[in-house]
Amino acid sequence: MTAVTELGYVRFGVSSLEEWRAFATDLVGLEIGDDSDPGRLYLRSDQWHHRIALEENGADDLIGAGLRVAGPAEFTAMQAHLSELGVPYEVAGDDVARDRHVLELLTLSDPAGIPLEIFHGPQVEAHRPFHPGRPMFSRFVTGDGGVGHVLVNHAGLEATYDFYRNLGMRGSLEYRMPMPDGSTAEFLFMHANARDHTFAFGVPTDGKHIHHIMLEVDHLDDVLLAHGIVSKSQYPITVPLGRHANDQTFSFYCKGPSGFQVEIGWGGRPATHQSEYYTRDTYRGPR
Ligand SMILES: [Fe+2]
Known part of the structure; x- marks a missing residue:
């Protein structure tokens, strides 16, 4: 059976990026991604482009939990599997996939309406070591x-x-x-x-x-x-x-x-x- 392999990223809607910027870096030790823009903050905890994306939309909640599958074959197999089960999903366009910094993704909800995104191919910045937002003794486990x-x-x-x-x-x-x-x-x-x-x-x-x-x-x-x-x-x-x-x-x-x-x-x-x-x-x- 095709299976998700990890919670690759999470997206939160927030009221204040400014408060989150300080909280995430000075308190938690996460790194701000350098292509963050005025309405969005990318947070890194390893060499992925980001592990957490914050959007300033006032939701103050989870707006997407990104579940990874291994690759294109598994992504296709997952679609067939969901269709067979009668679970509604939508394959996102290339613009949305690029926005999430992944190769492909689909969106669906769990029985409680938790917004899920099943994806493959995250952007990994192998050239850019993780640099914590404040000193750490060691690193995040990812x-x-x-x-x-x-x-x-x-x-x-x-x-x-x-x-x-x-x-x-x-x-x-x-x-x-x-x-x-x-x-x-x-x-x-x-x-x-x-x-x-x-x-x-x-x-x-x-x-x-x-x-x-x-x-x-x-x-x-x-x-x-x-x-x-x-x-x-x-x-x-x-x-x-x-x-x-x-x-x-x-x-x-x-x-x-x-x-x-x-x-x-x-x-x-x-x-x-x-x-x-x-x-x-x-x-x-x-x-
Ligand atoms: Fe816990």
């Missing part, structure tokens, strides 16, 4: 694992599982967490590669498509450095330092300029090949 992961809204975990399975992803419920009101919260995680998960579902998203995006760094000190910088900023820490049980990532979350959260983590383990679930995180510091 490669075959993609930009990171996103937790997004869902329209039922079963329908969501089926949809993403049909894109070639694997996963399962990974938490059944007792809640203070006596209910049990269930969270679904889907992976496309060795990264523990690419999409997560089950946490309320406050009317937005996205709850958070996770960016991974490959040195613990970069989590601690980012935590120190964010702690002194206007952007609140929303989830304190701690370790998730499923991906074993040591991370914290903060609320960025668009209201959705950004998680910065280190130490994620590879996706498991057999399902298992947890009832709580390994460790989470005081709020």
Whole structure:
């Protein structure tokens, strides 16, 4: 079966590029792409042209999650597969593909209306090393694992599982967490590669498509450095330092300029090949 291989890029609509510019570089350590223009900011975390595109349109939300397929043959096979399943999609014109800095793409929505873009052939700037927006001890973890992961809204975990399975992803419920009101919260995680998960579902998203995006760094000190910088900023820490049980990532979350959260983590383990679930995180510091 043809399958998506990574979350290659994400597109966010934002209210203020100016706030995002400062947040993304000075706090998070991302690099501004040098062909950004007044209405759009490209953010780099490796040698891709960009991993995050910000458009100043007031959405303050995810406006596109770019899922990669291996190449032209897989792109054609994915179209046949979606048609067979009866999933509506639209192959974008060359102008849109050029705008996204990919060779070809199609657009579709998941059952909750999450805007997805399946593409192949990202522009990689092999000539231009990644240069972080502020000093870092090491680097962002991308490669075959993609930009990171996103937790997004869902329209039922079963329908969501089926949809993403049909894109070639694997996963399962990974938490059944007792809640203070006596209910049990269930969270679904889907992976496309060795990264523990690419999409997560089950946490309320406050009317937005996205709850958070996770960016991974490959040195613990970069989590601690980012935590120190964010702690002194206007952007609140929303989830304190701690370790998730499923991906074993040591991370914290903060609320960025668009209201959705950004998680910065280190130490994620590879996706498991057999399902298992947890009832709580390994460790989470005081709020
Ligand atoms: Fe996360």
